[in-house]
Amino acid sequence: MKNFTYENSQLSSSDIDELIQRFDKSNVVQALILMGSYARNEAGPHSDIDLVRFVIAGTKLSDDGTHLLKKKVLITICTVEPIDYEKWFTDPYEATKWIAGLRIARVLIDRENFFTDRLQRRAHNFVWDATMQLHANIEASRRMVGWCEETNKGLEGLRRNYDIGRLLNACHGLSWGLSEVIQIHRGILISSDNNFFNEIESALADNKRMIELRRITFGVIGSYTLRQRVIAGLHFFVLLAKQMSNVWQVTDVEIIEHTVQHINLNAPNLVSENILFE
Known part of the structure; x- marks a missing residue:
């Protein structure tokens, strides 16, 4: 898997593998994406890792929040289900917060192209009508x-x-x-x-x-x-x-x-x- 690098900050293949291992639940997770500065190739030595995890409706996972990767980098993970992410395309405030980030997000897990074919494409086609x-x-x-x-x-x-x-x-x-x-x-x-x-x-x-x-x-x-x-x-x-x-x-x-x-x-x-x- 590709490394995500910027200046002195890097997510190596082993880092990415660890993120997937820690936050994947294959029976309910449809996608895990990287957002924020690492997705934009702007991460610095003090940047945190922003993850969004998409799950099937009704799923409740207990590990949302803040974590550490190898005792050196902060991770923040947010889990969303359909009732959450549908608002990103219909609610004005949610759209202003999420659409731009979805367009440049990087995929760590994408089962059956759930994220790239559905949500990311939708974000690219989004029009403020x-x-x-x-x-x-x-x-x-x-x-x-x-x-x-x-x-x-x-x-x-x-x-x-x-x-x-x-x-x-x-x-x-x-x-x-x-x-x-x-x-x-x-x-x-x-x-x-x-x-x-x-x-x-x-x-x-x-x-x-x-x-x-x-x-x-x-x-x-x-x-x-x-x-x-x-x-x-x-x-x-x-x-x-x-x-x-x-x-x-x-x-x-x-x-x-x-x-x-x-x-x-x-x-x-x-x-x-x-x-x-x-």
Whole structure:
């Protein structure tokens, strides 16, 4: 069997044989695939091995989770059955998480070409069509409402003069949470967790202000304080709400608009806080 190599990191034939021996159950396992950095030939000395195991419906295996290969490399294995992987092709969020990875996955076990002929081919042929976009708009709207609570935590954390717990919760929602709203709405098929930030940013190429506010909220530029990052995130929420106003569902509009007004009335000014300069 072929070795999977990148720089100083390598899965040898014996490594692959061990993975197959440890995680195969021939009576229920239809396929075992390698995903992540090893599948993309990007693995480094600290990369883990990402495995997905496909089993027949109703199968319950107890060894999902994290393991060690030869006491030196972490393995994470996830077992899925039809009820799980069918969602990858019908649920907008699941599609954005899985489709790109399936396209480049490498096979370790593939009984009767179950993976390559069915799921991987399906992934290659996947199209983000009008029906998927309709479902994506509904899901993005629902999630935007869910993150409204974090904006209130941010505003209250600021009012209490540096309530760290509230500010940290707000910062998470206003960075990762809002990024997932964009991911779902725009149908961004994320190639890996490590590329998540840049691939979402590429989708915002038409709005430099949003890119800058998002970078500040994530804390990847400058030396901004937690307070400043939350303030940037609140203003990012307002811009995103405006940009996606035609997407919000009727049942969600009132909550989102109320949240925007609440931020506009109570969030500190970006310029006065030395976050952005006119």
